[in-house]
Amino acid sequence: MARRETSLEGRVAPTPLDDVPLVGQLTGFVEALRGKGMPVNPSALIDAGRAMSVLDLLDRTSLREGLAATLLTEQNHRIVFDKLFDLWFPPAPGVRTTTFELPHNVEGEIDVEATRDMIADLLADDDAERDGRLAELVAQIVDQLGRYESTRGEAFSAYQAMSVVSPQTLIAKIAAAMDSGNDGSAGRAGTAERYRAAARARAGGLRAAIESETQRRMAMRNGRDTVADYAVPNLPENINFLSAGAREQAQIRRTIEPLARLLAAKLEIRRRRSHRGQVDVRKTLRASMSTGGVPIDLIHRKPRPHRPELVIICDVSGSVAGFSQFTLRLVYALRQQFSKVRVFAFVDTVDEVTEYFDRHTDDGDFGAAMHQMISEARISTLDGHSDYGNMLRGFAAEYAESLTHRGALLILGDARNNYHDARIDALSELVDRVRNSYWLNPEAESVWGTGDSAAPQYAQVIQMYECRNVTQLGEVIADLLPV
Template identity: 45%
Template structure:
């Protein structure tokens, strides 16, 4: 549960020779209140809103819990400071920096390794053996110790690389370097063989073992990342690392720069998000239903009271559900954004009478069926669209003008006065004709047309982007992350 998010960019340990003070064992021996406020500051810099009241609560929590048990402090502070589970992936690494497991090299932490010293010959194979055993046994405490040891021995770089136990030898520690030297993922086969040897043949649960070991290795990679951050933070101060090296929450990551792990995490939020949006839509429908006064019927009713309108009659909404048409650019640059949005709209499909989804790169094809079937296997959606639908012509770069023209021509019947059209894409046309008339044709036929652009507004109309040109004719919204998307969808979707 508290596994730190993996794949965190380890950009912290950039050697900085401009006179980092030599802080050996205790980086900042600040008091607990200072540490707490620094933690709160760091969390705020990641967009978690924490008021003074909550900080005071956290202080009281620390007082009540004491400082003996680190995991309890972690849970206690999380309870007082956080407001949602989505903030946890940010909180955990930041907490690890301000309330570190220990100070300095691992030998000093627990004193379990004897005979250590700068000249100690490091045995990588021995570490790998011990790691394999620990992974097989799923011994969390031992794994944490091994992660510390690995970072200490393999992760150091800079002017004095290698293990300088306790004296802060290296300029920095890199989790990437540690992992590429240790390569824990290659241990899988060995661990599996070891486990299979020990147990009887043909147990049903044997087939789960490989995945379990994979998860444990992934977990170990996270531990190495956390350990590297801790060591670097001792050199460069927790504040810097907390701001730079901790990934922000998935719903704030820009679609265009999101890594695979973050897109995976986003995909898992599709269903809950869809449920939330459905509730929001239902609330909007309810409010809209008791909206406008029907003047004709009010006046008609007022005849019985001598022309004085005593009882206002409200307009009844016809309970018709609107259509939705999605026109998505699925070319490489914006595919992550398009896939997420398609899945989200598909999850919302029961809110609409009809949802049709079209994908394009430089040709348009309907992918509604692919997506409806795709809910069972969302990971492969992108590749299935590329392979299963005719979205590219002679070349593979996106061409908005041609695609819009083709859509207006071939799928004219898809857009009716009851349908709302969403165009998703960055409007980078590779210098080809933006074909504004086609977009205007579609917009005039639809009830409403919105354009969601995953690029920063500042970059519109730069380079080969035709965003500004299009934005003159349609409502274009900046939609850089999942948070913005859900806000926009909740507001813009027709009811």
């Protein structure tokens, strides 16, 4: 990385790192990764520096993959890595020069349909990305379609540009353009579908390129740290359960299985180490004979770690259903740690739904289990709004026998009771029947008790924990289970 200079004595001395701009660029990039929560240790930084010393720095693809190979420890972090890479190692500074001109109509305005046709033709060309024409077109799209005047001056919006271009509507045009340039093989079975699949991929690539170029232009004006704060997403394990969209939920799902494997190994070791058998009185007394009958060393029987029973009661109403589904995925992945797992769901009425999840556990299709359960189970018989009080009363009346002194109770929900009776007495009855009981709440603790939240009341009876993302969920499960 550092240049080396020969001193007057003939010895080779390294140039100070501060004098090498590229070193600062790399360390700044690593600090940005750490700021987003990625674990990058000093040895990985050194490896990245060594990789950069042998890579062609003008080849961004090679540079990106080289840094990813040395700095990334989780593949799920790749999206965040790529976003930060584009900010710290942009294709080029300044405004791009281009020979493209978007078509205009007779009124002098940009002709949207003609622009879409031109974009489709270019995306259908396999050589467009290699010779740089696609990058030039993207620069023109952002400059002419994404530009707007803000209170702070000129700005660029990826949303504004894409709302005009509408990449999703381009798929048919791209596929048609690819078909028009074929060698007469379109009649073969499956060819049209292959064109359409390729068109979808290229339309998605166009969207990503527009977003990247917009962020580059905004970073030129506001600085990359400012842009990173709002343009670079959170790591999948730090995405808020309650605000996650469809794409974010898919990312969260991919983090559950590796987290479960890690937790299973840790929990098994902890369970075996933490359980000690009862004192063996006979052996202890025999051993005490050597110390005058004083039992200085207690001898324990061989420990027999038991696998506890687990009962889960989960709120499946509204956005809380996503949190419940992710938690159930994690618990079912750890079900070997328990002798039995029973699941109960509710909106305003509680019903056992264990069979739905047992049925879909092998193929991991929890989405189908949730859909079938919500459609068929008796979980809403009143007004369709969450009613924790009615659920607790019903559970105590119908399913109290499912709770034993050997088991644990896990309640999943935000405790927003729509101003119904909280029925603290029913919750106390359930808690008294089990060895351990916990409540996982997907809302921030700072909003417990606001509005219709009965969380503070329930927290007086049961241990309640904030679980807003996978990181918190994993920490809580690792600390609490097995019990």
